[in-house]
Amino acid sequence: MNIGLFSVSLLTIRIYINSYITITVLETSRSYMLKIDRIVVPMAKGDRSGRVLDLSFRISEKFSSEITALTIKNSRSEITWSDKVAIVTRAYRRGKDNGVKVTPKIRSASSVKEGIVEELGSHNYDLLMMATERRSFFSNSILGQIGDYVLKKTRVPMAALSIRDDAEDYKEILVPLSEQINTRSAVSFALILKAATGANLTFLDLRKFDSKEIHGFRLVFEELDKIIETYGANISIVKPVIENSLSQTVLNEIYERKTQLLVMGFHNIDGSRLRLNPSLKSITKLAKCDVALVKK
Numbered sequence: 001m002n003i004g005l006f007s008v009s010l011l012t013i014r015i016y017i018n019s020y021i022t023i024t025v026l027e028t029s030r031s032y033m034l035k036i037d038r039i040v041v042p043m044a045k046g047d048r049s050g051r052v053l054d055l056s057f058r059i060s061e062k063f064s065s066e067i068t069a070l071t072i073k074n075s076r077s078e079i080t081w082s083d084k085v086a087i088v089t090r091a092y093r094r095g096k097d098n099g100v101k102v103t104p105k106i107r108s109a110s111s112v113k114e115g116i117v118e119e120l121g122s123h124n125y126d127l128l129m130m131a132t133e134r135r136s137f138f139s140n141s142i143l144g145q146i147g148d149y150v151l152k153k154t155r156v157p158m159a160a161l162s163i164r165d166d167a168e169d170y171k172e173i174l175v176p177l178s179e180q181i182n183t184r185s186a187v188s189f190a191l192i193l194k195a196a197t198g199a200n201l202t203f204l205d206l207r208k209f210d211s212k213e214i215h216g217f218r219l220v221f222e223e224l225d226k227i228i229e230t231y232g233a234n235i236s237i238v239k240p241v242i243e244n245s246l247s248q249t250v251l252n253e254i255y256e257r258k259t260q261l262l263v264m265g266f267h268n269i270d271g272s273r274l275r276l277n278p279s280l281k282s283i284t285k286l287a288k289c290d291v292a293l294v295k296k
Contacts, residue, residue, distance in 0.1 A: 032219070034157060034188040034296065035126035040068040042116050043087050048131035048163040053091055055161075056129050057100045058196040067095060068103045068125070072115030075108050113149040120156045128158040142281060143293070151295060159189055162284065162291045170199045170290075174259040176250050177217045177237075178206035181280040186265025186294035187220060191231045193261070193292075200234040204253055209246045247282040254289055262287050265294040 109115030
């Protein structure tokens with residue numbers, strides 16, 4: 001089962017949550033739709049991938065998603081299979097402890113990044129949720145070597161989460177509404193996380209920065225009551241104090257609102273190169289919070 005967002009049509013459908021509760025939502029719009037039936041989470045040593053796995057558990061508990069914990073064995077490395085088995089076994093047990101069924105999977109490839117892309121290309125996953133590296137402002141990389149490669153090569157929708165070492169549970173999620181740094185599918189992902197975690201969610205009205213508005217996230221503004229009815233209370237739209245730049249405006253709001261997670265999105269990918277808006281790149285590297293970049 002999956003939940004995206006909504007469409008102009010007020011045709012309602014009933015969906016089941018946790019096999020017991022039913023809610024009524026607006027018919028899913030293709031432009032906002034983000035399927036979450038089958039989620040794959042690449043696993044490695046360390047806490048970052050474990051934190052993303054825990055987020056996938058929260059989504060699964062709310063929306064009955066299937067979770068695959070994937071790890072890649074570098075065929076050129078001397079690391080033994082037992083190390084990789086231990087990683088996915090821990091993921092399986094963590095899922096069991098949380099009441100979530102996790103499918104552990106190990107794939108051998110010439111590199112971790114190639115193995116992830118090969119796995120995504122060989123199975124019908126709906127969403128990749130991946131922990132990525134926090135890069136310095138002066139680095140050419142956006143998500144780190146592995147994250148950049150997967151972002152360019154895969155056609156599977158992807159949520160790349162840049163996780164800080166001191167990451168906290170998400171109580172405040174911030175979503176800037178500017179077509180320069182966000183997309184409708186990223187809005188959908190933010191709402192899914194909000195429903196799964198119970199966090200407060202704030203939409204920032206930054207349409208002033210969009211000189212050539214295409215859709216302007218109009219459905220968010222027009223159907224806010226329906227969104228709240230579907231995804232829970234504590235969802236609001238605010239107009240921030242506008243600074244000289246889009247990036248500075250967002251960074252100030254992150255600080256003022258004590259944001260734990262910022263959600264942005266993009267779809268401007270050109271084969272071998274990442275072509276991201278400069279403001280999005282700047283915010284991703286300078287934000288003093290976790291950042292989720294969503295690509296559909």
